[in-house]
Amino acid sequence: KAGVTQTPRYLIKTRGQQVTLSCSPISGHRSVSWYQQTPGQGLQFLFEYFSETQRNKGNFPGRFSGRQFSNSRSEMNVSTLELGDSALYLCASSLHGQSSYEQYFGPGTRLTVT
Amino acid sequence: AQTVTQSQPEMSVQEAETVTLSCTYDTSENNYYLFWYKQPPSRQMILVIRQEAYKQQNATENRFSVNFQKAAKSFSLKISDSQLGDTAMYFCAFMKHQGNNRLAFGKGNQVVVIP
Numbered sequence: 001k002a003g004v005t006q007t008p009r010y011l012i013k014t015r016g017q018q019v020t021l022s023c024s025p026i027s028g029h030r031s032v033s034w035y036q037q038t039p040g041q042g043l044q045f046l047f048e049y050f051s052e053t054q055r056n057k058g059n060f061p062g063r064f065s066g067r068q069f070s071n072s073r074s075e076m077n078v079s080t081l082e083l084g085d086s087a088l089y090l091c092a093s094s095l096h097g098q099s100s101y102e103q104y105f106g107p108g109t110r111l112t113v114t
Numbered sequence: 115a116q117t118v119t120q121s122q123p124e125m126s127v128q129e130a131e132t133v134t135l136s137c138t139y140d141t142s143e144n145n146y147y148l149f150w151y152k153q154p155p156s157r158q159m160i161l162v163i164r165q166e167a168y169k170q171q172n173a174t175e176n177r178f179s180v181n182f183q184k185a186a187k188s189f190s191l192k193i194s195d196s197q198l199g200d201t202a203m204y205f206c207a208f209m210k211h212q213g214n215n216r217l218a219f220g221k222g223n224q225v226v227v228i229p
Binding site: 031033035042043044045048050055056058088090092094102103104106107108 | 151156157158159160161164205213214215216217218219220221222
């Protein structure tokens with residue numbers, strides 16, 4: 001089975017622009033979660049989608065949004081980029097929406113905002 | 115909100131030796147899950163071991179084992195017979211029962227295995 005894939009792997013954007021990151025979960029997985037990883041703040045939860053519904057949202061401004069499609073693929077969007085948005089963005093998928101199931105992480109998208 | 119604390123930001127260990135990473139957490143929940151994730155230089159996050167809070171028995175996975183002390187809210191990871199491939203950042207993480215896959219991570223411990 002193919003693992004979680006994220007595209008693009010690397011991205012350079014300018015302040016004020018917007019960006020869309022994509023995450024394709026493992027086949028059959030219905031839950032997708034997103035995390036932001038920075039040296040200063042560590043790993044922080046952004047949001048989680050299950051069956052196209054956002055069930056949980058972290059403490060991030062409204063510039064961060066996401067969605068999930070019927071095939072479980074998910075996208076996250078960041079509008080009006082700030083320098084502080086530079087980070088590694090990780091997504092994780094799991095089979096069901098229950099906490100006991102293992103989450104599988106993708107390789108991440110490295111976003112640099114200049 | 116749950117907080118997860120990891121001290122000892124960087125540790126070195128000789129190959130074949132044992133290293134223990136500590137983790138404490140703060141929660142008012144009774145049912146929850148605890149995890150140790152490994153992030154090697156490739157940045158791929160890999161689950162090392164998982165513990166359900168309602169289970170008293172400590173989880174083990176090959177060379178990895180945990181010491182779960184629920185009352186003390188402590189969850190340490192022991193890596194036995196350390197191998198070069200164990201060099202990575204190790205993150206302790208917490209998830210509420212039925213927490214919709216929301217993980218709260220600690221800041222991480224860098225482990226370097228020296229040949």
